[in-house]
Amino acid sequence: MASAIAPANPTAAPEAISGIEAMRGVGAQRARGFWADAWNRVLRMRTAVMALVWIGSVAVLAVLAPIIANAQPLWLEHLQPVARGDQAYSPLWRSLTATDLLLLFGSPIAVLAMWLPMRTPRSQRLAALIVLSVLSILAAAAFQLFTGWIDAPGRSERVVELRSWMRTPSEWWRPIALAYALMLPLGAVATLLPFTRSWWTRALLVIAVLAGVAMACGARSTASRTNYDAIVMSEARGEIRTVSTLVPWSPDRTRSELILVPPLRTVAQAFDEKLERLTESVDRAKLAQARAEAAGRRVDAMRAEDDQRQLARQRSQLETEWRRIEQTSFAGRRFILGTDSNGVDVLSQIIWACRLSLSVGFVSTGIALLIGITLGALMGYFGGWVDLLLFRVVEIFMAMPVLFLLIVAAGVLPRNTYVMMAIIGCVSWTGAARFTRAEFLKLRGQDFVQSCRAVGLPLPSILFRHMLPNGVTPVLVDASFAIAAAILAEATLSFLGLGPDDQASWGKLLASATGQTGTFLWWLAIFPGMVIFLSVLSYNVLGGALRDAIDPKLRKAAH
Numbered sequence: 400m401a402s403a404i405a406p407a408n409p410t411a412a413p414e415a416i417s418g419i420e421a422m423r424g425v426g427a428q429r430a431r432g433f434w435a436d437a438w439n440r441v442l443r444m445r446t447a448v449m450a451l452v453w454i455g456s457v458a459v460l461a462v463l464a465p466i467i468a469n470a471q472p473l474w475l476e477h478l479q480p481v482a483r484g485d486q487a488y489s490p491l492w493r494s495l496t497a498t499d500l501l502l503l504f505g506s507p508i509a510v511l512a513m514w515l516p517m518r519t520p521r522s523q524r525l526a527a528l529i530v531l532s533v534l535s536i537l538a539a540a541a542f543q544l545f546t547g548w549i550d551a552p553g554r555s556e557r558v559v560e561l562r563s564w565m566r567t568p569s570e571w572w573r574p575i576a577l578a579y580a581l582m583l584p585l586g587a588v589a590t591l592l593p594f595t596r597s598w599w600t601r602a603l604l605v606i607a608v609l610a611g612v613a614m615a616c617g618a619r620s621t622a623s624r625t626n627y628d629a630i631v632m633s634e635a636r637g638e639i640r641t642v643s644t645l646v647p648w649s650p651d652r653t654r655s656e657l658i659l660v661p662p663l664r665t666v667a668q669a670f671d672e673k674l675e676r677l678t679e680s681v682d683r684a685k686l687a688q689a690r691a692e693a694a695g696r697r698v699d700a701m702r703a704e705d706d707q708r709q710l711a712r713q714r715s716q717l718e719t720e721w722r723r724i725e726q727t728s729f730a731g732r733r734f735i736l737g738t739d740s741n742g743v744d745v746l747s748q749i750i751w752a753c754r755l756s757l758s759v760g761f762v763s764t765g766i767a768l769l770i771g772i773t774l775g776a777l778m779g780y781f782g783g784w785v786d787l788l789l790f791r792v793v794e795i796f797m798a799m800p801v802l803f804l805l806i807v808a809a810g811v812l813p814r815n816t817y818v819m820m821a822i823i824g825c826v827s828w829t830g831a832a833r834f835t836r837a838e839f840l841k842l843r844g845q846d847f848v849q850s851c852r853a854v855g856l857p858l859p860s861i862l863f864r865h866m867l868p869n870g871v872t873p874v875l876v877d878a879s880f881a882i883a884a885a886i887l888a889e890a891t892l893s894f895l896g897l898g899p900d901d902q903a904s905w906g907k908l909l910a911s912a913t914g915q916t917g918t919f920l921w922w923l924a925i926f927p928g929m930v931i932f933l934s935v936l937s938y939n940v941l942g943g944a945l946r947d948a949i950d951p952k953l954r955k956a957a958h
Contacts, residue, residue, distance in 0.1 A: 472491060525595075579609060663734070763819075778790055778832070835874055
C-alpha cells in the first residue's frame with residue numbers, strides 16, 4: 400500500500416511512498432514547538448501585527464533618539480583653518496552619553512543574536528540576553544551613582560584626588576579601568592546564574608558585556624556639548640558649515656522667543672508672529688495711557704506707560720535677536736508639532752520620551768515578575784501555612800490604592816528614573832504572584848514533580864527549572880498587560896509633576912496642555928495623548944492575542 404505526500408513544490412506531482420515509510424515518518428513535517436506555534440498564531444492576527452509594528456516603531460525611536468532628534472549638529476566643518484581643535488568633527492557624537500552608546504551598539508547585537516541561525520535554541524539565547532541586559536543596567540547604574548557621589552561638593556581630599564585622577568584628559572584609560580573594577584562584583588554574581596550550560600561560556604559573555612559597559616561609561620563619564628548659540632552665530636558669520644539631524648531640536652534646548660509656537664511653523668514665522676503680537680500690545684498700552692491721561696487717572700497712566708516701555712524693550716530685544724539669526728539656516732527650521740511653554744520642541748520630546756516609557760515599562764514589569772513569580776512559586780509549592788501567610792501579604796498589597804501609593808512614594812523618594820522603576824515594580828507584582836500560585840498548585844501533584852523530589856533535586860531547581868516552564872504561560876500573557884499599566888502609571892506620575900525632572904515624558908507634555916494662563920493648547924494635548932493611547936492599546940492588544948493563541952479553549956471557540 401502506498402500513500403502520497405505533499406511535495407516542496409506545490410505545482411509538482413505528489414511523490415508516492417510506501418506505508419512502512421509513512422509509519423517511519425518519511426515525508427512528515429516537523430512539528431513546531433509550543434511557543435513557535437503560539438507566535439505563528441499571533442502573527443496571523445492583523446490587530447496583533449499592527450500592535451507589534453507600533454511597539455517596534457517606539458523601540459526604534461527610543462534607541463535612535465539622539466541620532467534622529469538632536470540640536471547638536473551631526474557634522475561641523477570649519478571653512479577656515481583653525482589653530483586649535485579639529486577642522487571637522489561631529490558635535491553629536493561628542494555629546495552622546497554612556498546610555499546612548501550602549502543602546503546604539505547593544506540593540507543591534509541583541510537583535511542579531513536572537514535572529515541569526517545558531518545551534519543554541521532561541522529560548523536559551525533569550526534567557527542569556529535578559530540576564531546580560533539586567534547586568535548592563537545594574538553596572539551602568541552603579542557607575543553613575545559612583546560618579547555622582549564623587550562629584551558631589553564637600554567630599555574629602557582623597558575623593559577629590561580620585562576625581563582628578565579619573566578625569567585626567569590625557570589618561571583616557573583611567574575611568575574605564577575604574578568602571579570595570581566597580582562592575583566586577585556584579586559580574587561574579589551574574590556568572591553564577593545558569594543562563595548557559597557551560598561555565599566558560601557564561602564567564603566569557605559576562606567579561607565581554609562588562610568590558611563594553613565599562614568602555615562606554617568610562618569614555619563618556621563627562622560628555623561634552625558644543626555651545627549651540629555659538630554654532631548658530633558662527634554659521635551666521637560664514638565661519639562654519641553644519642549638517643543637522645532629521646529633527647534639529649533637543650528636549651533640553653529652550654528659547655524664550657519660541658514659546659508656544661503652533662505646529663508647522665518655522666522659526667522665522669514664530670518671530671514674525673511674536674513681533675506682531677508685541678507691536679499690538681505696545682499700541683494697546685499707548686491707547687490705555689492716552690485714555691487714562693484724558694480721564695485724569697494719573698496712576699493708571701503711569702502704569703500704562705511702564706507697560707509700554709517694558710513691551711517696547713522686549714520688542715527691541717526680539718528684533719535684535721532676529722537680525723542675528725535671520726540669515727542662518729536656523730531661521731528656516733520648522734516645528735512640526737509646535738513647542739511647549741518653555742520653548743522646547745514637542746516632537747523631540749515625544750521621541751526622547753519613548754526611552755523613559757519603554758524602560759519604565761520593561762524594567763518595572765521585570766521587577767514585578769521577579770517578586771511575583773518567587774512568592775507565587777513558594778505559595779503554590781508548599782501550600783499550608785506558607786500559602787496562608789504569603790497570600791495575606793498579597794491581599795494587603797491588593798487592598799492598597801496603587802495610585803495614591805505611587806504618589807506618596809514618588810513624593811517622598813528621590814525623583815529619578817531608577818526610583819520610579821522600583822516604585823512601580825514593587826507595587827504591581829500581585830497579578831504575577833496569583834497566576835504563578837494557581838499554576839503551581841496544579842503542578843505540584845504531577846508525576847514529574849514527584850520524580851524531582853524522589854531523586855533529591857534542590858528546591859530552586861524544582862521550582863524554577865522544572866515547574867516554572869510548565870506554569871509560566873499565563874504569567875507571560877499578564878506581563879504584556881503589566882507593561883501597559885506601567886507606562887500608564889509613569890505617564891500619570893509625570894502628569895502630576897512627580898516624574899523625573901531631567902527627562903522628557905509624555906505625561907509631562909500632556910500636563911502642559913492647559914498652559915500657564917489656563918488657555919487650552921490643543922497640540923500639547925492631542926499628540927502626547929495619542930502616543931500614550933496607542934502604546935497602551937498596543938500592549939493590551941498584544942496581550943489579548945497571546946492569550947487567544949495560547950489558550951486551546953479560545954482557539955476552539957474561534958473556529
